[in-house]
Amino acid sequence: MLKSLFITATDTGVGKTTISYALAKTLIEKGLKVAYFKPVETGADPIPEDATLLSKLTCQQIDEVVLYTFKNPVAPYVATIMEGGGIDLEKIIKHYEYLVQKYDFVIVEGAGGVLVPIKENYTYRELIKDLNIPVLLVSRASLGTINHTLLTLEALKDANILGIVMNGFTGNDISEEKNPEVIEKFSKVKVIAKCNKSETPISECYEKLKNAAGLIL
Numbered sequence: 001m002l003k004s005l006f007i008t009a010t011d012t013g014v015g016k017t018t019i020s021y022a023l024a025k026t027l028i029e030k031g032l033k034v035a036y037f038k039p040v041e042t043g044a045d046p047i048p049e050d051a052t053l054l055s056k057l058t059c060q061q062i063d064e065v066v067l068y069t070f071k072n073p074v075a076p077y078v079a080t081i082m083e084g085g086g087i088d089l090e091k092i093i094k095h096y097e098y099l100v101q102k103y104d105f106v107i108v109e110g111a112g113g114v115l116v117p118i119k120e121n122y123t124y125r126e127l128i129k130d131l132n133i134p135v136l137l138v139s140r141a142s143l144g145t146i147n148h149t150l151l152t153l154e155a156l157k158d159a160n161i162l163g164i165v166m167n168g169f170t171g172n173d174i175s176e177e178k179n180p181e182v183i184e185k186f187s188k189v190k191v192i193a194k195c196n197k198s199e200t201p202i203s204e205c206y207e208k209l210k211n212a213a214g215l216i217l
């Protein structure tokens with residue numbers, strides 16, 4: 001059984017937090033003690049919304065969930081330039097190792113897409129490598145997602161990719177029909193869940209991910 005998963009995406013706003021929540025809920029309902037870890041949250045103005053939302057589900061203290069928060073909605077590296085303050089990678093790695101010891105399962109969420117810089121010459125791709133953690137990729141359902149998804153997987157070619165969750169199907173975009181199979185064919189990575197655009201995104205993604213939990217447990 002896996003002990004942790006890194007949730008990344010092809011861009012910001014694609015559904016990492018939504019999928020993290022759905023997955024955490026599924027695993028908690030199976031009796032696992034689950035931790036969520038958002039090493040750096042930007043756009044925390046005034047509160048870190050991702051970390052706050054998930055901490056309520058996992059019953060963690062906020063300072064166990066997020067180590068660095070920045071006000072400006074930008075890449076973590078950019079936020080350190082704009083607002084000052086440094087990000088200590090060793091601290092992130094040690095905290096992750098602490099969480100893996102303490103919990104049955106740890107869900108780590110990046111910020112934006114996988115090549116978003118955390119520090120000079122260091123992106124989430126390097127953090128994934130340093131954490132030695134399997135990856136779940138969240139992609140859009142719509143036109144453009146083949147390129148975005150294959151580019152992200154190319155950037156993650158040395159990583160352990162568990163699968164892809166495609167998010168936001170509307171039925172109004174003709175490309176949606178073939179996007180999943182084309183992505184699977186070209187990437188050899190499985191699309192493990194397809195979530196529709198919904199008025200209740202968390203419930204929609206929870207329903208669709210419930211069956212995928214078997215992949216993880």
Ligand SMILES: Nc1ncnc2c1ncn2[C@@H]1O[C@H](COP(=O)(O)OP(=O)(O)OP(=O)(O)O)[C@@H](O)[C@H]1O
Nearest residue numbers: 012013014015016017018111112168196197198201
């Ligand atoms: N299937 C869906 N249907 C409708 N809305 C959705 C769906 N999935 C996500 N959303 C909405 O899209 C927005 C972005 O989702 P989310 O916050 O999960 O993205 P993210 O990848 O975590 O973004 P960030 O890079 O800022 O962390 C949120 O308002 C969320 O409620």
Ligand SMILES: C[C@H](N)[C@H](N)CCCCCC(=O)O
Nearest residue numbers: 012042043073074075111112
């Ligand atoms: C503010 C947003 N919600 C994310 N936390 C940060 C996204 C950084 C994206 C940087 C980029 O790809 O240009």
Ligand SMILES: [Mg+2]
Nearest residue numbers: 016017050109
């Ligand atoms: Mg998020």
